[in-house]
Every structure is written in C-alpha cells, then in structure tokens.
Amino acid sequence: MSEAAPAPGPNQGQPIPRVDARAKVMGQARYAADVPVANVAYGYLVTSEIARGTITGMDTAAAEAVPGVRLVMTHRNRPKLTAPKPFAMGGTSLTASAPLAGPRISHHGQIVALVVADSFEAAREAAHRMTVRYRREEPSSTFGSPGTKTELTSVAAKRPDPKLGDIAKGFAAAAVTHEAEYATPTQHHNAIELHATTAVWNGDELTLYEPSQWLYGLKNGIAQQLGIEPDKVRVRNDFLGGAFGGKAAVGSRTALVALAARQLSRPVKLVLTRDQCFVEPGHRQETRHRISIGAAKDGRITAYKHDLDELTARDDTFVNTGVENAAAMYNFPAVASTARIVRADRHAPCFMRSPPEFPCMYALESAMDEMAGKLGMDPIEFRRVNDTKKNNVTGAPYSSRGLMECYDAGAAAFGWAKRNPEPGSMRRGEWLVGYGCATATYPTSTTSAVARVRYGQDGRAEVHIAAHDLGQGAYTAYTNICAEQLGIDPDNVTVRMGDSRLPPGPIMGGSVGTASGGSAIKLACDKIKARLAIDARASASQRRAAFGRAGAAVLEEQGDYVPEGAKTKTTEGAYKATPEFVGGTTGAKTMFAFGAEFVEVHVHARTREVRVPRITGAFAAGRIVNPRTARSQLMGGMIWGIGSALHEFTEIDKREARYVNDNLAEYLLAVNADIRDVDVIFVPEEDAEANPVGVKGIGELGNVGTAAAVANAVYHATGKRIRELPITVDKLIV
Numbered sequence: 113m114s115e116a117a118p119a120p121g122p123n124q125g126q127p128i129p130r131v132d133a134r135a136k137v138m139g140q141a142r143y144a145a146d147v148p149v150a151n152v153a154y155g156y157l158v159t160s161e162i163a164r165g166t167i168t169g170m171d172t173a174a175a176e177a178v179p180g181v182r183l184v185m186t187h188r189n190r191p192k193l194t195a196p197k198p199f200a201m202g203g204t205s206l207t208a209s210a211p212l213a214g215p216r217i218s219h220h221g222q223i224v225a226l227v228v229a230d231s232f233e234a235a236r237e238a239a240h241r242m243t244v245r246y247r248r249e250e251p252s253s254t255f256g257s258p259g260t261k262t263e264l265t266s267v268a269a270k271r272p273d274p275k276l277g278d279i280a281k282g283f284a285a286a287a288v289t290h291e292a293e294y295a296t297p298t299q300h301h302n303a304i305e306l307h308a309t310t311a312v313w314n315g316d317e318l319t320l321y322e323p324s325q326w327l328y329g330l331k332n333g334i335a336q337q338l339g340i341e342p343d344k345v346r347v348r349n350d351f352l353g354g355a356f357g358g359k360a361a362v363g364s365r366t367a368l369v370a371l372a373a374r375q376l377s378r379p380v381k382l383v384l385t386r387d388q389c390f391v392e393p394g395h396r397q398e399t400r401h402r403i404s405i406g407a408a409k410d411g412r413i414t415a416y417k418h419d420l421d422e423l424t425a426r427d428d429t430f431v432n433t434g435v436e437n438a439a440a441m442y443n444f445p446a447v448a449s450t451a452r453i454v455r456a457d458r459h460a461p462c463f464m465r466s467p468p469e470f471p472c473m474y475a476l477e478s479a480m481d482e483m484a485g486k487l488g489m490d491p492i493e494f495r496r497v498n499d500t501k502k503n504n505v506t507g508a509p510y511s512s513r514g515l516m517e518c519y520d521a522g523a524a525a526f527g528w529a530k531r532n533p534e535p536g537s538m539r540r541g542e543w544l545v546g547y548g549c550a551t552a553t554y555p556t557s558t559t560s561a562v563a564r565v566r567y568g569q570d571g572r573a574e575v576h577i578a579a580h581d582l583g584q585g586a587y588t589a590y591t592n593i594c595a596e597q598l599g600i601d602p603d604n605v606t607v608r609m610g611d612s613r614l615p616p617g618p619i620m621g622g623s624v625g626t627a628s629g630g631s632a633i634k635l636a637c638d639k640i641k642a643r644l645a646i647d648a649r650a651s652a653s654q655r656r657a658a659f660g661r662a663g664a665a666v667l668e669e670q671g672d673y674v675p676e677g678a679k680t681k682t683t684e685g686a687y688k689a690t691p692e693f694v695g696g697t698t699g700a701k702t703m704f705a706f707g708a709e710f711v712e713v714h715v716h717a718r719t720r721e722v723r724v725p726r727i728t729g730a731f732a733a734g735r736i737v738n739p740r741t742a743r744s745q746l747m748g749g750m751i752w753g754i755g756s757a758l759h760e761f762t763e764i765d766k767r768e769a770r771y772v773n774d775n776l777a778e779y780l781l782a783v784n785a786d787i788r789d790v791d792v793i794f795v796p797e798e799d800a801e802a803n804p805v806g807v808k809g810i811g812e813l814g815n816v817g818t819a820a821a822v823a824n825a826v827y828h829a830t831g832k833r834i835r836e837l838p839i840t841v842d843k844l845i846v
C-alpha cells in the first residue's frame with residue numbers, strides 16, 4: 113500500500129490501479145479524434161467576429177479557390193436540419209438554434225461557415241480567406257451592461273424558490289446580522305482534449321467519433337436534428353481527455369460535420385482550435401449572490417436569504433440556480449431565496465464541474481465565515497451549532513450526513529487547533545499565514561441506466577455499458593464493482609464502454625456515473641448469482657458445480673436500474689436520452705455527499721502574492737468503490753478549487769461581448785508550481801438508502817468549498833475579505 117493507494121478502510125473497495133493506465137502511458141489509448149478513418153476530409157470553422165447583429169454579405173470565392181477545398185457551407189447552402197431541443201426543454205443540446213440557420217448573429221464565436229478540404233492546412237487557409245460582412249448591433253455583455261434583461265428563474269424555468277417560515281421575524285430575532293455580495297466569474301472547462309467530431313456515413317448509417325459524456329444523448333440529439341432514426345446513429349469514444357461538463361450537451365458543430373460528410377460522400381473530421389473551444393461549447397456563467405444571515409448570540413441562525421443572479425444567453429435559457437441546495441445546508445428556521453437569470457448577448461452557458469454548488473457554496477461558505485467572525489465564534493463550532501439532519505425547507509431527512517465528522521477528522525489532521533483566530537496574527541518570515549475552512553457538498557443523484565454482464569465458467573466476466581471514462585476512472589470503478597459483486601478477481605473483469613451500441617449507461621455528469629452505472633451492474637450480477645444459486649463468496653469448486661447445474665458455459669444478464677422514487681418506472685429515459693435525476697433535494701430523503709476542506713495560505717506581506725502550501729479535505733461520501741481513484745478524483749477537485757480561487761477567469765471585452773484570454777497561455781489554471789501538499793481523508797460512511805451500491809458520487813465534490821476555504825484563509829492572513837473570485841494580487845493590494 114502507498115499514499116496513492118491507501119489500504120481500504122471501512123466500506124471501501126480495493127485500490128486497484130487504473131485498468132487503462134498502461135494503455136494511456138503507452139499512448140495506446142485511442143481518443144475520438146485519433147481514430148484513423150480512410151479518405152477523410154478536414155473541416156475548419158469560421159466563427160462570428162461580432163456578438164450581435166446580422167450578416168450582410170459573404171465572399172466565399174477566395175476560400176473556394178484554395179487548392180483542395182471541397183465545400184464551404186454557410187447559411188446560404190446548408191442542407192436541411194431540424195432545430196435542436198435544448199436541455200432546458202428536455203432535449204440534449206446546448207442551444208435551441210440550428211447552426212447556420214440564417215444571417216442573424218446572437219453571440220461572438222457563433223459558427224458562420226464550415227470549410228472542408230483535403231487537408232487541415234487547406235481548410236484552415238480557406239477559412240481565413242473568407243470575408244464576412246456584418247451589420248453590428250451594440251451587444252450586452254454581462255451584468256450591468258445596458259440592454260440586459262432580468263427574469264425570475266421561477267417564472268422562466270418553473271423552478272420554485274426555497275421559502276420557509278417568517279423571514280422578517282427571523283431577522284428581527286437576530287442579535288447579529290451579516291449581509292454581503294459575492295461574485296464568481298465566467299470560467300471555461302479547458303479539457304486538454306479538444307472538442308472534435310468525425311462523421312462517417314455508411315449508406316444511411318452514421319458513425320460519429322466524438323468525445324461526449326453522453327453517448328445516448330448525442331445519438332438521439334443528432335438523429336433528431338438530421339431527421340433520422342436514432343438507431344441509424346452510432347457514437348464511439350473509448351476515452352475522453354477531460355470533459356468537466358463541457359462535453360455533456362450536443363454542440364452546434366456536430367450536425368454540420370455530419371451534413372458535410374453526407375454531401376461529400378466522404379468522412380469529415382473537425383477538431384476545434386483552443387480558442388474555438390471557448391465559444392462553440394458552453395462555459396460556466398458569471399454569478400452574483402446577495403446573502404443575508406441573522407443569528408442569535410449563541411450562534412444559532414435565525415434567518416437566511418440568498419438572492420442569486422446568473423448570466424445566460426439572450427434566447428437560450430440555461431439555469432443553474434443552487435439556492436435550493438444552499439438552503440438545505442444548515443438548520444435554517446427561516447429562508448427566503450430568489451434566483452434570477454440575466455440575459456445578455458452571449459453564448460448559452462452549460463454545466464461546469466459542480467455547476468450550482470461551486471458558486472453557491474463559495475458565497476454561502478464565505479458568508480458563514482464572516483458571520484462566525486462577527487459572532488466571535490470558531491468557524492467550525494458555528495457550523496456545528498447549525499448542523500442539521502434534515503432539509504428544513506422540504507422537511508425531508510438526510511439519508512446520511514457526515515459533515516461534522518468531516519470537520520472533526522479534517523481539523524485534527526490539519527492542526528486547526530494551532531490557529532490563532534485573530535486575523536493577521538500569524539506570520540512566517542515575510543509571509544502572512546492564514547488558515548481557512550469551508551464545507552464541501554454535492555447532491556447525490558442517480559438516473560436510470562442499463563448494463564449487461566457476462567460471466568463464464570472460465571472465471572472471466574465482461575461488463576457492457578455505454579458509459580464513458582472521462583479520465584475519472586470509470587473503467588476501473590466498474591471493474592471494482594463487477595469483481596466485488598461476483599466475488600472474482602478484478603483481473604478477470606473486462607469493461608467495455610464508449611459505444612452507443614452497448615446498453616445505455618447514465619450521462620456521465622452530475623456525479624451520477626458510478627452510482628447509476630454501478631447499480632445497473634450490480635443488478636445484472638445479482639441475476640447471474642441467482643441463476644447460478646451462488647453468492648459472491650462461493651468457492652471455485654462451487655462455481656464449477658453451479659455452471660454444471662446451469663448447463664451453460666457463459667451466462668449473460670442485463671441490469672435495469674431505475675432510481676427509487678423516479679416518476680418513470682422504466683429505463684426508457686436512458687434509451688431515449690430523457691433522463692430523470694432523482695436525489696439531492698428532490699426525493700423523500702435529502703441526499704448529499706459532504707466534506708470539510710482546510711487550507712493554509714501564505715500571503716506575501718509586501719507583494720501580496722498568494723501561495724497555498726497545503727490543503728486537507730475530509731470527505732464522507734458513502735461507499736468508496738476504489739480508494740485510489742477516489743483519492744485522485746478528490747485531489748483533482750481540490751486542485752481545481754485552488755485554481756478557481758486564485759487563477760481561473762475568462763476576461764470579457766465588454767464593448768464587444770467577446771473573450772479576451774481564450775487560450776491556455778492567458779487563461780490561468782493551477783499548475784504544479786501552485787500546488788504543494790494535498791491531503792485526502794475518507795470519513796467512513798454507509799448509506800443504504802442512496803442507491804443499490806451505496807455510492808454517493810465524488811466527481812464534483814472536491815472542488816466545492818475550496819474557493820471559500822481559500823478566501824477565508826486569505827482573510828485570516830490579511831484581514832482583507834475578497835468577495836469576488838478569483839483572488840488576484842490587484843484585489844489584495846488596494
């Protein structure tokens with residue numbers, strides 16, 4: 113055992129190494145754009161230079177004259193497409209507008225042409241030779257820009273705001289109140305694997321090689337746009353090089369690439385450039401939060417109000433909110449929260465790791481720290497006084513909630529007791545030292561999923577599930593689950609994923625992948641064990657006898673998992689890409705995973721440079737299927753959290769509503785030099801109610817709360833409270 117692969121603790125599986133590790137380090141793992149395709153032509157996008165207006169003229173002659181150019185597709189000659197159905201309307205797409213639908217421009221970077229040529233270089237050259245003329249209109253870029261339009265989310269997206277008790281009475285009863293505004297910026301996923309699509313037609317059947325977090329979503333979504341049967345579309349992607357929510361929705365390019373390939377009777381491959389990855393897929397929208405908390409002298413909160421504004425597109429409604437989850441966090445006796453969307457001339461935002469929790473918990477956990485300070489209480493004790501075992505707003509008890517256990521384990525490991533509560537009181541040479549902590553949380557949800565398991569008398573098992581390994585270790589976690597359920601060596605398990613001809617796994621988002629797909633695998637294994645009349649502890653000779661009795665060399669069973677409490681009692685939604693998420697605050701039980709994160713920051717006394725020498729996270733998330741990959745997931749989350757606290761920020765040119773730092777040189781991410789000690793602690797927890805495998809999901813848990821913990825530590829070091837991310841030197845100097 114090693115630090116990376118701790119010996120399994122209570123309710124943990126085996127820390128087996130990643131089953132795809134060797135293929136990855138040997139360069140044998142094939143990503144979608146790596147799949148060799150014969151006679152392929154290459155696409156290149158031309159994107160809008162303006163954010164709002166109309167195309168008045170296009171000159172494609174110079175582009176068409178470039179040797180090797182086969183097609184310049186614009187709104188004038190694009191073959192027929194049906195407009196996509198966006199997520200907000202129960203569909204799979206990012207936006208409701210078909211690509212190249214007309215001359216109207218609604219955001220900077222909108223696709224205005226697809227150029228296809230014999231080589232990538234020719235396509236690129238031709239794309240740059242195209243002339244597009246626009247009639248520009250003044251765009252609204254972000255909060256505070258003239259021309260934005262604000263709507264109540266409860267009206268625009270029929271999402272009720274959390275309300276509880278008498279808020280006025282709650283504030284009147286408070287001895288101490290705190291009110292402040294917090295803000296988070298636009299962020300982009302920046303997965304290292306660029307977005308890409310290769311379309312290959314074989315008669316009326318389309319194969320797409322595309323990195324997607326949702327094979328069945330892409331399959332159904334593209335079929336709908338092209339007006340063909342979903343079963344005529346096959347999507348392949350054995351591996352993804354990161355996704356983070358950015359590869360969940362069907363983007364605008366895919367249908368165009370499929371149309372071009374059909375028109376040319378030739379496969380077409382399109383790989384976006386890095387700057388195009390800032391505009392074709394979505395982003396994390398900027399948010400503003402006004403938080404008010406009232407508390408009695410003993411620290412008990414009497415009232416909580418959270419008013420959220422989030423930016424969205426002019427015509428597409430993407431709604432994050434998260435105020436409903438924040439309202440469930442503590443024992444609030446009175447709650448009055450609202451959420452609004454603010455429409456601007458920007459591309460539709462989309463999911464980005466911990467979509468609602470990252471901004472909402474940054475705001476709430478910063479406010480909790482400020483309130484603890486006003487009350488003169490230790491921030492952990494303040495949370496303990498307000499801990500709860502139920503969601504007051506819905507009345508639904510938590511299925512399990514290990515928050516304070518996480519605080520206790522984390523505080524002990526971190527050495528929280530050494531903290532002098534006085535801001536600016538701790539110093540190490542030229543560096544001001546600060547300790548901060550915050551709550552991490554993420555809703556535990558599942559969605560319906562189907563898996564097939566084959567088990568043979570040779571002892572080998574195969575799992576078939578159209579799910580995806582985004583880099584998080586899904587191949588490995590499913591191997592763990594299958595091996596455990598059948599009671600066999602993980603080396604004897606092979607997991608096949610990344611092909612929409614396999615049974616529909618879950619969308620690999622919302623941290624539902626291991627729990628949903630794993631539950632389907634468990635159900636299939638249960639059926640196999642029932643047919644063999646064995647349990648997972650059966651010996652080799654018992655298994656041989658069982659196969660003999662069954663009269664079969666191989667048994668195959670399908671597991672159909674539907675979450676308890678789902679409105680649709682079948683797995684139909686998994687096939688049709690209309691998933692129903694059950695969990696979080698929606699069911700009879702409130703289901704969340706929890707953690708407590710502790711950060712030490714060093715702020716240079718003169719330059720105000722901020723360093724994070726160490727971070728400790730303690731997490732209670734039900735069964736930990738594989739402590740090695742789980743540790744890696746949570747570490748990655750916390751590292752991202754540090755990046756989002758200190759570095760990440762997509763700058764907007766407000767005059768033109770366009771991104772300025774749309775490249776990896778200027779969009780700053782945490783790199784090795786920014787990260788030192790990262791400590792992950794698993795707090796044992798069992799949750800038999802969450803789902804059949806008792807897994808709470810950790811894909812997004814780690815990066816929630818980190819930014820608040822850093823901000824709280826920066827305050828402790830300097831006495832300066834930064835309420836707008838990222839915490840850059842300029843904000844600390846003034």
Ligand code: MOS
Pocket residue numbers: 325355356357358360463464465466467620621622623812
């Ligand atoms: Mo995650 S943002 O649901 O991929």
